[in-house]
Amino acid sequence: xxxxxxxxxxxxxxRLILRNKIIxxxxxxxxxxxxxxxxxxxxxxxxxxxxxxxxxxxxxxYNNFLKIFGEEGNLIILGVKDSTFFTVEKINTWNxxxxxxxxxxxxxxxxxxxxxxxxxxDSDNQKFKLQPFIKDSITSLSQIDTLQEELFKKYPxxxxxxxxxxxxxxRTAIYLKKDIVNxxxxxxxxxxxxxxxxxxFETTNSLDVRVxxxxxxxxxxxxxxxxxxxxxxGAALLVTSLIFFLFFRSFRATFISLIVxxxxxxxxxxxxxxxxxxxxxxxxxxxxxxxxxGIPNCIFLINKYQHEVKLHGxxxxxxxxxxxxxxxATLMTxxxxxxxxxxxxxxESKLLKEFGIVASLSILAIFILCLLIIPxxxxxxxxxxxxxxxHLNKRWIGGxxxxxxxxxxxxxxxxxxxxxxxxxxxxxxxxxxxxxxxLIEDMPQxxxxxxxxxxxxxxxxxxxxxxxxxxxxxxxxxxxxxxLKRMDELENLIVEIPELSKPISVVSLVKYSxxxxxxxxxxxxxxxxxxxxxxxxxxxxxxxSNVNLLENFVDSTGQYARITTFMKDIGxxxxxxxxxxxxxxxxxxxxxxxxxxxxxxxxxxFQKGTKYLVKNLAVSLSLAIILIALxxxxxxxxxxxxxxxxxxxxxxxLVTAGLMGYLGVxxxxxxxxxxxIAFGISVDDTIHFLAKxxxxxxxxxWKIKVSVYGALRETGVSMFYTSIVLFFGFSVFxxxxxxxxxxxxxxVSATLLFAMLSNLLLLPSLLLSLERNIANKEVLREPSIxxxxxxxxxx
Numbered sequence: 001x002x003x004x005x006x007x008x009x010x011x012x013x014x015r016l017i018l019r020n021k022i023i024x025x026x027x028x029x030x031x032x033x034x035x036x037x038x039x040x041x042x043x044x045x046x047x048x049x050x051x052x053x054x055x056x057x058x059x060x061x062y063n064n065f066l067k068i069f070g071e072e073g074n075l076i077i078l079g080v081k082d083s084t085f086f087t088v089e090k091i092n093t094w095n096x097x098x099x100x101x102x103x104x105x106x107x108x109x110x111x112x113x114x115x116x117x118x119x120x121x122d123s124d125n126q127k128f129k130l131q132p133f134i135k136d137s138i139t140s141l142s143q144i145d146t147l148q149e150e151l152f153k154k155y156p157x158x159x160x161x162x163x164x165x166x167x168x169x170x171r172t173a174i175y176l177k178k179d180i181v182n183x184x185x186x187x188x189x190x191x192x193x194x195x196x197x198x199x200x201f202e203t204t205n206s207l208d209v210r211v212x213x214x215x216x217x218x219x220x221x222x223x224x225x226x227x228x229x230x231x232x233x234g235a236a237l238l239v240t241s242l243i244f245f246l247f248f249r250s251f252r253a254t255f256i257s258l259i260v261x262x263x264x265x266x267x268x269x270x271x272x273x274x275x276x277x278x279x280x281x282x283x284x285x286x287x288x289x290x291x292x293x294g295i296p297n298c299i300f301l302i303n304k305y306q307h308e309v310k311l312h313g314x315x316x317x318x319x320x321x322x323x324x325x326x327x328x329a330t331l332m333t334x335x336x337x338x339x340x341x342x343x344x345x346x347x348e349s350k351l352l353k354e355f356g357i358v359a360s361l362s363i364l365a366i367f368i369l370c371l372l373i374i375p376x377x378x379x380x381x382x383x384x385x386x387x388x389x390x391h392l393n394k395r396w397i398g399g400x401x402x403x404x405x406x407x408x409x410x411x412x413x414x415x416x417x418x419x420x421x422x423x424x425x426x427x428x429x430x431x432x433x434x435x436x437x438x439l440i441e442d443m444p445q446x447x448x449x450x451x452x453x454x455x456x457x458x459x460x461x462x463x464x465x466x467x468x469x470x471x472x473x474x475x476x477x478x479x480x481x482x483x484l485k486r487m488d489e490l491e492n493l494i495v496e497i498p499e500l501s502k503p504i505s506v507v508s509l510v511k512y513s514x515x516x517x518x519x520x521x522x523x524x525x526x527x528x529x530x531x532x533x534x535x536x537x538x539x540x541x542x543x544x545s546n547v548n549l550l551e552n553f554v555d556s557t558g559q560y561a562r563i564t565t566f567m568k569d570i571g572x573x574x575x576x577x578x579x580x581x582x583x584x585x586x587x588x589x590x591x592x593x594x595x596x597x598x599x600x601x602x603x604x605x606f607q608k609g610t611k612y613l614v615k616n617l618a619v620s621l622s623l624a625i626i627l628i629a630l631x632x633x634x635x636x637x638x639x640x641x642x643x644x645x646x647x648x649x650x651x652x653x654l655v656t657a658g659l660m661g662y663l664g665v666x667x668x669x670x671x672x673x674x675x676x677i678a679f680g681i682s683v684d685d686t687i688h689f690l691a692k693x694x695x696x697x698x699x700x701x702w703k704i705k706v707s708v709y710g711a712l713r714e715t716g717v718s719m720f721y722t723s724i725v726l727f728f729g730f731s732v733f734x735x736x737x738x739x740x741x742x743x744x745x746x747x748v749s750a751t752l753l754f755a756m757l758s759n760l761l762l763l764p765s766l767l768l769s770l771e772r773n774i775a776n777k778e779v780l781r782e783p784s785i786x787x788x789x790x791x792x793x794x795x
Contacts, residue, residue, distance in 0.1 A: 007324065014323035014375075018316070021376045028372065032263055035270020042273045043184075044226055051609025053348035058608045062600045065469050068555050069562055071178035073465060073602050074108070076194070076213035079456060081169040086144050090205060092137050097201050098172045106180055106189040112172040116151070116158060119516035128516055156525050157512040160460060160502040169459045176215055190219035210452040212463045214602060217440070220449045224737055225284050232288035233265060235732040240295040243725050248302065252381065257298035260373050261291045264366040271361050275354075282355040282673075285733070285741070290362050292729030293337060293681070296722035297370040300330055300688075303718055305378060315383055319375045327371060329691040332631060333684035334367035339627045340680015343620040344673075349613065355673075401716045404760050405709055412765045419651060419762055426658030433657065435572045435614055436666035444737035457568045461501035464603035468503075468563040471596040476558035481533050484510055486589045487563060488527055490597075493585045494565050497578055501566040506553040510536075567603050571666075575607050613672050621675050625650075628683050632690075644770065645686045648763040652754035653679055656747055665743050674747040681726065681748075682755030685719045689759055693767065708764045716760060723756035 017024065052059050078097075084090065091113070098112030114137075117130035133147055151158060152165040162171045174194075180186050194216070198209050237258060245254045265287045272283060304326050308318035341363065344356030407415060443450050456463045470487060472478055484507055491503045511525050517536050518524040528536050554561050570578075579599065586597045625646065632642045653675050665671060692715045696707035730752065733745025 010324045010327045011320075013327060014320045017323060017372060017375055018319060018379060021379060024372050025376060028263070028369070032266055032270075035267050035274070038270045038273030040273065041276055042269060042279060044222055044279045051349050051351055051613050052605065053350070056348075056608075056612070058600070058605055061598050062602075062605050065467055065562075065598075065600045068469070068560050069467075069552075071181045073214035073218075074176045074178050074181045075465075076174040076176065076190075076211070076216045077456060077463060078172040078174065078198070079169060079210040079212070079452075079459065080207055081167060081210075081455075081459065082207055085170060085207070086148065086168070088138050088141065088144065090207065091144065093201075093205050094170070094172070094207075095134070095137070097197070098174075100197065101174050101194075104189065104193065106176055106185055106193075108175045108177045110172065110174050111162065113147070113151075113162060113170065116162065118150075118155070118520070119157075119512055121516050121519060128513065154520065154522050155512075155515075156522060157508055157515070161504065164459050167459060171460070174213075181215060186215050187219045187222060190216055191223060210455045212449070212452045212456045214463070214465070217443075217449055217453065217463075220447070221443055224444060224447070225279075225281055228736055228738070228741075229279075229284050229287065231735070232285070232732060233291065235735060236288040236291040236729055237261070239732050240291055240725055240729050243728055244295060244299065247299070247721050247724075248306075253298075253302050256374060256377050257295055257302070259377075260298060260369050261294040261366065263373070264290045264294050264362065264369055267365045267369070268358065268362040271358055271365070275357070277354045277358065280351060280354070281738070281740075282351060283358055285744075286355070286359050286362055288729075288732065289359065290366050292726060292732075293363060294366040294370065295725050295729065296684070297330060297334070297367060298374060299721050299725065300326060300718055301370060301374045303721065305375075309383070313383075316379070319378055323371065323375055329688055330371065331367065332691075333687050334363055336628050336631055336683045336687065337680045338363040339631075340624050340676045340678075340683075343623040343627070343676055346623060347613075347616045347620060349609070349616065352613070352616070400720060401713055404716055405712055407761055408708070408712065408764045408768065412769065415761050415765050419758075422655050422658075423651065426654045429658030429661030430654070432661035434664075434666045435611060436668045440569045441666075441668065441739060443739070445739060447737065453569065460566065461499070462566040462568040464567045464569065464601070466500065466565050466567045466599065466601040466603055468565075469598050469600065470561045470563070470590070471598075472559055472561070473594060473596065474559060478506060478554050478558050478561040481527070481530055483561075483595075484527055486595070487561065489589050490582075490585060491563060493582065494563070497581070499568045499570050499574060499578060503563050503565040504553075505563040506561055507563075509553065567601075572607050572611060575604070610668055614667050616672075621653075621679065624676050624679050628680070631687075640770065641690070644763070644766050645683075645690060647766065648758040649679060649682050649686060649755060651758055651762065652682060652751045655754050656751040659750065660747065665747070668740060671740065671743050671747060674744060674751065678748050678751035678755070682752055682759070685715075685723065685756060685759040686763060688719060689715050689763060705768060708767050712760070712764050719756060719760060723752055726752045 080094065082090075085094070095112055095114040098110050098114065101107050101110050114132070114134045116133045118133060120129050120131045122129050133150060134143075138144060138147070151163060152168075159165050162173065163169065176186060176189070180189075194211070198211060201207070202209050240261075241254050241258055244257055245251070248254065268287050268290050272279065272286075277283060301322055305318050305322045308321050309315060312318070338360040341356050341359035344352040345360070347353065347356075440450060440453055453463060468490065470478070470483070472480075472483055477483055487505060487507045491505065491507060494500050494503045507527070511527060513536050514528045514532065515522060515525045517528075517532070552562075567575075582599065590597050629642050629646060632645050633639070656674065656678065659665070660667070660671065689711055693707055693711035696710040696714075697704070700706045700710070727749045730745050730749040733748075734742045736742050736745070
């Protein structure tokens with residue numbers, strides 16, 4: 001009985017594959033068809049990426065807020081800043097545009113200039129009533145002058161809500177129904193109705209309308225993700241197939257590789273559908289990743305087949321040896337790559353778990369497809385022509401291999417010195433890395449909707465909602481004057497923070513009520529005294545219209561109040577300082593035994609999620625290193641060999657981290673992925689090199705130098721080919737409109753290039769320098785996994 005993954009095992013696998021060609025191909029077609037039936041289950045995410053686990057304190061606080069006040073991210077803002085706006089025609093058309101949105105079933109309410117109401121004191125009935133600033137429409141310039149005078153000077157309640165009194169920027173607020181905010185109905189409304197209507201309005205009226213708000217930003221951002229999937233897959237196929245063809249100069253080999261990776265992409269999409277996962281900004285990267293990772297598998301298998309055919313000319317024997325000789329090494333390289341992704345499964349973030357599960361399963365699937373399809377297809381094809389084998393004798397490849405060999409032989413000290421310098425410089429750079437919790441930093445910076453976000457940040461201090469919930473711990477505690485005064489103190493602090501907009505709460509409404517009580521005099525826009533409070537409250541209780549205004553700021557029991565402000569797109573460091581300042585004020589103003597004040601909102605949840613992921617980065621990367629070290633231990637049964645194999649792969653990660661520090665690339669959800677992905681892939685080269693090195697040791701009677709140089713010559717070409725494919729393959733992500741995806745592609749590409757040089761120069765140098773310590777029978781003791789058979793000593 002043979003052991004798993006030994007030479008005998010792979011001999012049996014080779015015979016099974018080559019003798020059951022038709023059955024295997026039909027099975028692949030059936031499985032592909034079954035996966036295709038699951039594509040209909042795929043859906044694009046309609047919610048923001050929540051990077052925190054469901055039971056995290058920040059998520060619990062946010063969900064409690066939603067239970068009390070409902071969805072907060074349902075506001076779409078239209079804005080216009082134009083010197084010609086305040087004319088009869090343009091104000092009326094602006095109001096008509098706002099009114100037209102009221103007819104849509106997705107819209108809950110619309111608030112424009114025409115909808116603004118004056119709070120008027122009705123002394124006869126001892127109540128407040130609402131009176132519109134504009135009754136029907138504007139008919140004269142004198143009405144416009146009156147409107148500006150009232151809005152910009154007399155009624156501070158509305159200032160910074162629908163207009164900026166300093167810059168004369170005007171806004172319209174569209175509130176979507178809360179139950180559609182996280183559904184496809186929101187996206188359909190924004191893309192199919194709102195955007196088209198705005199474009200028509202701009203053309204007709206020669207006005208530049210700015211649009212923003214979380215539903216709008218999320219919809220356009222999600223559409224960009226959808227558009228980029230096809231672009232990435234196409235670019236990855238084009239780049240990798242072009243490089244593949246330049247190496248092999250064979251349309252046949254290129255076409256076979258494209259078939260394999262295309263089926264791999266189909267399986268990946270099927271896995272996403274079968275697991276009922278949403279396509280997020282992370283899972284959208286997996287199909288092109290499978291192409292980039294799958295092509296190197298094809299290179300190793302096809303290159304080995306052509307090498308064998310050239311040696312002895314027997315096609316069937318060559319195909320059997322391809323499976324027998326490198327099947328196990330290819331399995332281990334794919335397992336290590338999958339392990340790099342699989343470490344994300346162990347995090348508590350749902351987003352990362354799904355990414356890790358789909359990516360690791362897809363990588364194992366592409367390995368199986370490569371191992372089955374490539375040998376089977378070549379059994380049906382004729383013997384390779386001489387021109388298909390020419391690449392094996394290219395002079396420049398030979399020159400590259402000779403250069404590596406000379407460096408390892410003659411410049412070992414230079415290699416070590418360079419490695420140490422890189423390590424020191426990288427460590428300095430690592431201390432300069434910053435953490436970014438920016439919600440829009442990764443969005444397409446040149447896009448119109450990001451420019452609109454910047455516009456509203458400048459005019460109104462942001463569009464990302466930040467909420468404060470005040471729990472008075474007793475019913476009707478909010479409307480007590482002492483509570484309102486405490487809330488007013490907190491709001492005064494918020495006003496002083498330049499990164500936050502003017503807050504909106506019940507406090508503003510009470511101040512507006514006092515102003516109305518004093519016949520609209522703006523000097524009385526302030527909280528009432530205890531004596532005034534009883535009179536004003538008696539008016540408010542008789543005003544049914546006032547109840548609707550309260551609903552948004554106070555819950556039905558009167559125990560909870562909310563203060564809503566909007567935040568600029570600021571980094572994690574600034575946000576933490578703001579949070580500390582606000583918490584200090586809260587602790588001072590709101591006694592803990594009487595109040596419970598919490599800060600929440602989508603922007604805060606995202607920033608906390610970024611910091612949470614950074615903590616998980618060290619965990620996932622450590623797990624990847626430990627897991628891969630265990631694979632090395634299982635293969636080589638030597639502690640020294642584990643250390644020797646890990647050093648050349650850890651150095652590129654440190655160099656990349658140093659580059660991030662020097663180039664100002666922050667740690668964020670997209671760049672966090674770089675390290676685990678790059679480490680899992682770069683170890684593949686180490687495994688291929690050490691696998692061949694082990695074979696050479698056995699063939700050359702434990703002679704270290706001869707074995708190292710033999711392994712370098714044999715594996716150097718394939719490692720160079722695959723590294724170049726991976727470099728340019730990951731580089732396709734730099735064509736993305738998303739900054740995070742660009743950084744991911746560039747950083748992984750750079751890391752893998754460093755890793756190739758490290759594995760071809762530093763790894764053999766370490767083996768030669770430590771030859772006395774590692775040249776012992778312990779290294780060569782027959783492991784349970786025999787990577788390469790003892791025979792087959794030829795190059």
